[in-house]
Amino acid sequence: MKVTFPHMGTMWVPVKTLLEELGMDVVIPPPSTKRTLSLGTRFAPEFICMPLKINLGNFIEAAEKGADTIVMAGGVGPCRFGYYSRLEKEILDDLGYSMEMIIIEPPEKHFIELVHKLGKLKKCSPLKALSAVRLGWLKCCVADNIEKKVEKVRAREKNPGSADTVFNRALEKLDYVRTRKDVLDVQKEVLEELDSLVSETSRQIIRIAVVGEIYTVLEPFVNHNLERHLGRMGAETHRSLYLSSWVNDHILNGFFDIEGTEEACKLASPYLNHMVGGHGRETVGSTVLYARQGFDGVIQIAPLTCGPEIVAEAILPEVSQRERIPIMTIYVDEQSGEAGLLTRLEAFVDMIYRSKQNSKKLTAVKGL
Amino acid sequence: MPLKVGIPRALFFYYYYPLWKRFFENLGAQIVVSPPTNKSIIDAGIKCAVDEACLPVKVYYGHVTALKNKVDLMFLPRLVSLERKTYICPKFMGLPDMIRSNVKDLPTVIDTTFDLSKNSSSIYRPAREVGHFLESRDRIIDQAWDDAEEFQKEFEDRLYKGHLPCDVLDSLEKGKELPVTCNMKRMCVAVVGHAYNLYDTHISMDLIRHLKNMGVKVITPDIIPTAVSDAYANRLPKRMFWTMGKRLLGSVLHYIDEGKVDGILYVEAFGCGPDSMIEDLSARYVRRDRKIPFQVLTLDEHSGTAGVMTRLEAFVDMISWRGVS
Ligand code: SF4
Ligand code: SF4
Numbered sequence: 001m002k003v004t005f006p007h008m009g010t011m012w013v014p015v016k017t018l019l020e021e022l023g024m025d026v027v028i029p030p031p032s033t034k035r036t037l038s039l040g041t042r043f044a045p046e047f048i049c050m051p052l053k054i055n056l057g058n059f060i061e062a063a064e065k066g067a068d069t070i071v072m073a074g075g076v077g078p079c080r081f082g083y084y085s086r087l088e089k090e091i092l093d094d095l096g097y098s099m100e101m102i103i104i105e106p107p108e109k110h111f112i113e114l115v116h117k118l119g120k121l122k123k124c125s126p127l128k129a130l131s132a133v134r135l136g137w138l139k140c141c142v143a144d145n146i147e148k149k150v151e152k153v154r155a156r157e158k159n160p161g162s163a164d165t166v167f168n169r170a171l172e173k174l175d176y177v178r179t180r181k182d183v184l185d186v187q188k189e190v191l192e193e194l195d196s197l198v199s200e201t202s203r204q205i206i207r208i209a210v211v212g213e214i215y216t217v218l219e220p221f222v223n224h225n226l227e228r229h230l231g232r233m234g235a236e237t238h239r240s241l242y243l244s245s246w247v248n249d250h251i252l253n254g255f256f257d258i259e260g261t262e263e264a265c266k267l268a269s270p271y272l273n274h275m276v277g278g279h280g281r282e283t284v285g286s287t288v289l290y291a292r293q294g295f296d297g298v299i300q301i302a303p304l305t306c307g308p309e310i311v312a313e314a315i316l317p318e319v320s321q322r323e324r325i326p327i328m329t330i331y332v333d334e335q336s337g338e339a340g341l342l343t344r345l346e347a348f349v350d351m352i353y354r355s356k357q358n359s360k361k362l363t364a365v366k367g368l
Numbered sequence: 369m370p371l372k373v374g375i376p377r378a379l380f381f382y383y384y385y386p387l388w389k390r391f392f393e394n395l396g397a398q399i400v401v402s403p404p405t406n407k408s409i410i411d412a413g414i415k416c417a418v419d420e421a422c423l424p425v426k427v428y429y430g431h432v433t434a435l436k437n438k439v440d441l442m443f444l445p446r447l448v449s450l451e452r453k454t455y456i457c458p459k460f461m462g463l464p465d466m467i468r469s470n471v472k473d474l475p476t477v478i479d480t481t482f483d484l485s486k487n488s489s490s491i492y493r494p495a496r497e498v499g500h501f502l503e504s505r506d507r508i509i510d511q512a513w514d515d516a517e518e519f520q521k522e523f524e525d526r527l528y529k530g531h532l533p534c535d536v537l538d539s540l541e542k543g544k545e546l547p548v549t550c551n552m553k554r555m556c557v558a559v560v561g562h563a564y565n566l567y568d569t570h571i572s573m574d575l576i577r578h579l580k581n582m583g584v585k586v587i588t589p590d591i592i593p594t595a596v597s598d599a600y601a602n603r604l605p606k607r608m609f610w611t612m613g614k615r616l617l618g619s620v621l622h623y624i625d626e627g628k629v630d631g632i633l634y635v636e637a638f639g640c641g642p643d644s645m646i647e648d649l650s651a652r653y654v655r656r657d658r659k660i661p662f663q664v665l666t667l668d669e670h671s672g673t674a675g676v677m678t679r680l681e682a683f684v685d686m687i688s689w690r691g692v693s
Contacts, residue, residue: 045648077609078455080641086606272465277458307641311462314418318469
């Protein structure tokens with residue numbers, strides 16, 4: 001059995017560790033590229049949301065490298081993600097790839113259910129399964145901690161691009177180490193290295209939050225390196241979603257007490273008073289939160305036709321007006337390109353700089 | 369003067385109009401239904417909804433706009449779930465909030481949440497919440513609801529006898545006789561899609577009538593008893609969590625199994641999330657069986673009657689060539 005799984009941002013690091021620690025033979029799909037997307041687009045339904053197309057491309061490319069089993073998360077609606085795994089299986093079957101699918105459904109009660117389920121896969125002891133989950137989880141958190149730092153450093157680095165070089169190397173190191181102590185050492189070392197990249201000369205920094213559908217928020221390949229571009233433009237970024245908070249909320253049933261999406265859900269009201277699947281409610285609530293925390297702007301990003309995010313998009317103009325924060329919505333699909341995105345980002349960032357300068361003038365005038 | 373309650377002629381109007389009408393009337397309200405979809409309704413909807421919304425949601429916006437100055441109360445329920453662990457669609461869950469954000473100067477909105485996804489949920493709770501806009505005594509409201517459910521059941525029974533919802537709703541509204549269902553037809557085509565697309569003659573370009581004029585007997589998933597389509601949907605390898613998905617996919621499996629229809633026409637609304645999957649799965653299951661011709665028709669705000677007609681004719685011709693069973 002050779003297992004593979006779909007890509008989503010840095011997810012390959014913890015998932016690979018988890019599966020290997022359980023004793024499985026792992027094939028990581030090649031990094032998502034144009035080919036991945038065009039394979040997916042060719043075989044997936046025309047109007048399906050884009051993450052499924054890339055998942056499918058990942059699976060086909062992993063199969064080419066010998067994978068015969070897929071591990072992925074399941075779901076119970078209301079958005080399409082809950083049926084992803086099934087539809088993907090049907091498509092692969094029709095294409096003649098006979099791949100097994102191991103679906104990790106969200107546990108009904110407690111994340112220990114998950115540990116038991118995982119243990120059964122490879123008939124390893126619950127203890128071993130638990131330690132695999134713990135190591136994977138630690139890597140997941142460390143990768144997020146490092147990325148959060150990178151989001152700050154990008155806007156302030158001496159040499160553009162250096163933070164990302166360190167980040168990529170860090171992920172490789174993180175992938176390689178196998179003990180909790182080593183993982184924490186990598187974290188310490190990388191965070192220090194990132195600190196050393198910061199330039200002494202000051203530059204006016206703006207703060208922009210990225211909200212929206214999880215796949216587009218987490219995966220640079222589909223958001224066309226959104227955060228990297230913003231960083232170069234002098235914007236420190238923060239996201240409403242990180243892998244660890246998603247895993248904790250959806251797979252571990254909120255077992256760990258980390259920054260989750262609960263507060264954002266509360267703040268969505270009175271604008272949006274019900275969950276709408278995906279992260280629609282979090283998108284609205286986080287935007288409110290960022291506005292109140294003094295962020296300078298919010299970018300919503302989502303795959304075209306994403307239901308939950310369309311609901312949020314319809315409501316965000318009202319949030320923007322009442323909470324006084326600029327918001328821009330970006331949809332991506334297989335046709336969107338990096339150039340178009342750049343133009344829109346530049347315009348948005350310019351607008352924020354200008355309005356910041358104006359408001360300073362305004363206060364200065366008042367002061368006289 | 370009785371209070372006027374506005375019901376947009378869109379989305380779940382096509383499934384639940386009898387229930388809502390009878391319930392509100394039992395409570396002494398006067399019902400105002402928006403006119404059938406027309407160009408200006410669609411245009412109004414397109415103007416206030418976000419571009420990315422699916423066509424039926426834009427049409428819903430248009431109907432709300434058409435009603436908002438004519439009624440005291442606007443019925444915009446939040447239909448989250450109508451059965452255990454099953455949902456309608458993300459957009460339905462956010463609809464009242466979307467409308468409130470995007471349509472100005474609304475009258476009082478009845479935006480009660482109907483969520484029967486949990487075991488413990490009871491229909492009387494949301495029913496009473498709606499009822500309290502008109503009546504304070506719970507007992508009266510419960511009675512009004514029970515009676516309305518009876519009426520809805522009569523409506524559904526007529527569907528299960530083979531009458532299409534458009535005909536039954538028409539006879540209900542205008543007091544017309546139901547047309548006799550006739551079996552002497554060239555061929556039988558199952559038109560599969562959401563009721564609010566199929567029976568909104570403007571959205572669907574009146575395709576059911578066109579098919580009938582070509583001598584085709586049209587059947588739809590709505591005339592299959594839910595118990596039957598549910599039983600078929602239960603054969604799916606993974607539990608389907610959309611009510612309409614279950615209904616449509618269950619019907620398609622039923623058609624495949626019975627082998628009585630001469631063709632399946634899947635009518636998909638542009639921008640519909642669930643349809644992007646249900647249509648694809650339907651097509652796969654039909655194709656694997658290799659018997660029934662299957663055609664997809666995607667409707668959007670720009671589709672013209674001529675184009676749709678050509679597609680329909682081509683499909684019907686193709687079925688004729690293959691030879692009708
Ligand atoms: S959240 Fe949006 S993009 Fe993701 S699966 Fe659901 S509908 Fe598709
Ligand atoms: S089910 Fe489809 S057509 Fe209906 S509201 Fe949802 S997305 Fe729109």
